[in-house]
Amino acid sequence: MKYCGHCKVYIREDHDRCVLCENILEEFDGKTEEVFPEVPPFYESRLGIKIMMFISIVALVVSFGFNMIFPSEINWPILFMFAVISIWIGLIIIIQKRYHIPKKIVWQVFIVSVLAVFWDYKIGWRGWSLDYIIPIASVSAMIIMYVTAKIMNLSVSDYVTYILLDGVFGIIPIVFIVLDLVKVIYPSIISIGFSIISLSAIFIFRGEEIKAEITKRMHI
Amino acid sequence: MKAKDKKQKVEWKKLDNASKIFPATSNNKDTKVYRLAAELYSDVDPESLQKALDLTLRSFPMYRFVLRRGFFWYYFESSDIYPKVELESTSPCSPIYIRGGKNLLFRIFYYKKRISLEAFHALSDGVGAIWFLETLIFHYMKIVHKEELGEEIPSFEYGASISQKMADSFWKNYTPKIQSAHLKKEENKSAYKIRGKKLDENRMRVIEGALSVEALLKLSREYGANITVFLTALLLYSIYLDMPKNKNKKPIVLSVPINLRSYFNSSTARNFFTTMNVGYDFQSSSHEFKDIVGLVSKKFKEELTEENIQLKLAKYMKLENNPVARIAPLTIKDIFMKIGNRFNDKKISSSISNIGKIKTAKEFEDYIKQFSVCISARAPKLTFCSYGDRLVLSFTSPFVETDIQREFFQFLSKKGIEIEITSNI
Ligand SMILES: [Zn+2]
Numbered sequence: 001m002k003y004c005g006h007c008k009v010y011i012r013e014d015h016d017r018c019v020l021c022e023n024i025l026e027e028f029d030g031k032t033e034e035v036f037p038e039v040p041p042f043y044e045s046r047l048g049i050k051i052m053m054f055i056s057i058v059a060l061v062v063s064f065g066f067n068m069i070f071p072s073e074i075n076w077p078i079l080f081m082f083a084v085i086s087i088w089i090g091l092i093i094i095i096q097k098r099y100h101i102p103k104k105i106v107w108q109v110f111i112v113s114v115l116a117v118f119w120d121y122k123i124g125w126r127g128w129s130l131d132y133i134i135p136i137a138s139v140s141a142m143i144i145m146y147v148t149a150k151i152m153n154l155s156v157s158d159y160v161t162y163i164l165l166d167g168v169f170g171i172i173p174i175v176f177i178v179l180d181l182v183k184v185i186y187p188s189i190i191s192i193g194f195s196i197i198s199l200s201a202i203f204i205f206r207g208e209e210i211k212a213e214i215t216k217r218m219h220i
Numbered sequence: 221m222k223a224k225d226k227k228q229k230v231e232w233k234k235l236d237n238a239s240k241i242f243p244a245t246s247n248n249k250d251t252k253v254y255r256l257a258a259e260l261y262s263d264v265d266p267e268s269l270q271k272a273l274d275l276t277l278r279s280f281p282m283y284r285f286v287l288r289r290g291f292f293w294y295y296f297e298s299s300d301i302y303p304k305v306e307l308e309s310t311s312p313c314s315p316i317y318i319r320g321g322k323n324l325l326f327r328i329f330y331y332k333k334r335i336s337l338e339a340f341h342a343l344s345d346g347v348g349a350i351w352f353l354e355t356l357i358f359h360y361m362k363i364v365h366k367e368e369l370g371e372e373i374p375s376f377e378y379g380a381s382i383s384q385k386m387a388d389s390f391w392k393n394y395t396p397k398i399q400s401a402h403l404k405k406e407e408n409k410s411a412y413k414i415r416g417k418k419l420d421e422n423r424m425r426v427i428e429g430a431l432s433v434e435a436l437l438k439l440s441r442e443y444g445a446n447i448t449v450f451l452t453a454l455l456l457y458s459i460y461l462d463m464p465k466n467k468n469k470k471p472i473v474l475s476v477p478i479n480l481r482s483y484f485n486s487s488t489a490r491n492f493f494t495t496m497n498v499g500y501d502f503q504s505s506s507h508e509f510k511d512i513v514g515l516v517s518k519k520f521k522e523e524l525t526e527e528n529i530q531l532k533l534a535k536y537m538k539l540e541n542n543p544v545a546r547i548a549p550l551t552i553k554d555i556f557m558k559i560g561n562r563f564n565d566k567k568i569s570s571s572i573s574n575i576g577k578i579k580t581a582k583e584f585e586d587y588i589k590q591f592s593v594c595i596s597a598r599a600p601k602l603t604f605c606s607y608g609d610r611l612v613l614s615f616t617s618p619f620v621e622t623d624i625q626r627e628f629f630q631f632l633s634k635k636g637i638e639i640e641i642t643s644n645i
Contacts, residue, residue, distance in 0.1 A: 036312070
């Protein structure tokens, strides 16, 4: 231990100065201890994110600059920028919702769909976002959800809300067909059929659990 | 989706009355996390600690629950998460509950000679968590010192059944007869606010002072008080000494938690406490320390009557039974609880909390040096507990400054009490 002659207290750790009065400590018995670990600043663990942010900005600046010097017909730096933005949005969602994998999957479906429609519109509306991306995203999300639920041993309560949401989302292509917005209807039909079958399977086989989940979440 | 993958039924529980405020009001600045630590005489063996934790969890099923958001209220839900002991690597009382996160509400750290239990306050109060830590230490000692103890392995006194430990004691002990009209109107005066320069990354500064219970008791008696009253008065006095003299128009008010288990028949390991405010107005009252002790002592006697405690409990339950409040969606409740919490915070300057005496089997006393407790704080707070003759006073503070702590410990050392100081920064 060490000793502070000013405060008249013993200090267990090997400090130079008193934590109370900041005066220089005296040796007492030569034995000091380490009771608390030293915790490094959090900043270091964020370094990875900072480096990625820097690389994204450099890459965007270079691509725009390159395009100005050597113009091409396609505005590829814009496409590149969308790609970078999508990656960042995806990353932020993964980091924020790291605890809720099913929730994350549903969010990804939603974001992919919105980005696809936006991108499709930007590069002259060929309709591929409605034809393919939305139906495929919702069907694959449902498959991914079943698989992760199995692999990660998730309980029904963890994914039931999200599989219901995705099921409802997967039925939306009905609107596209009715309003004649799609040129290729097979993916939409598969998505609608798959969603209806999955939803009914959940209600028939897991109805009780859904009910239990609802009473739990809605208790007053 | 076959019947065979039907797992153990997921259990769920409502939050007890005192817990409800914590998920709504916890944030990175005030994590509502507290830490109980046991310091041994030898280095901790992580493998044995893990075994001891596994055994302990069997008697505390609540510790495997996670906190989730419903539409109207938060609720606990059983989980199959398997907690692992970790080498301590974070600042004391770092966040545990993260909104939307599905993690357990406690963690077990080891570092050199210390075993620490950190818990989110919604799970349990300090007294409840002590049972958990006592049980953990019991199993750990039995595993590590099996040979030395030989035949003398003590048996553990569990004290309560598992259902008693999981009980919501607020509901059980509430007498609806008491009319809210009897409730005293609490003073709405705002209290002196301790200010300081914040530590980086919302870290907490912990300063622990270990001293002899007997010496402190002797000193307290010289002022005609018990230890809690004496320390409460000393904390008021230390804050006063640090207070800028132009600010002393406002009273210094300390929040003091009351363990309701000593007033009602309850052995819950969850939350069962209420609080009282003890204030002192330095502008209109004497600045003599002995007068402060006298006034604090009087205030304790007035507040801690059976009748007053019943009233406090009734007041607590009033909100819970209010139909409008009940059907408000959780998001709205969260906002109101945050606002209410801010108003309450304005009325107090700091808090002092006595977790009490910690006991272990006599056979283990040679292996355990001390127990200590600290809690997340937005202003310097004092918490303490004792083990044998060693009492540990822990100040937790988000500030760089240590003036209040210095005044406090210097007062004691000048009265001839030997103090050993430990600090994390
Ligand atoms: Zn000093």
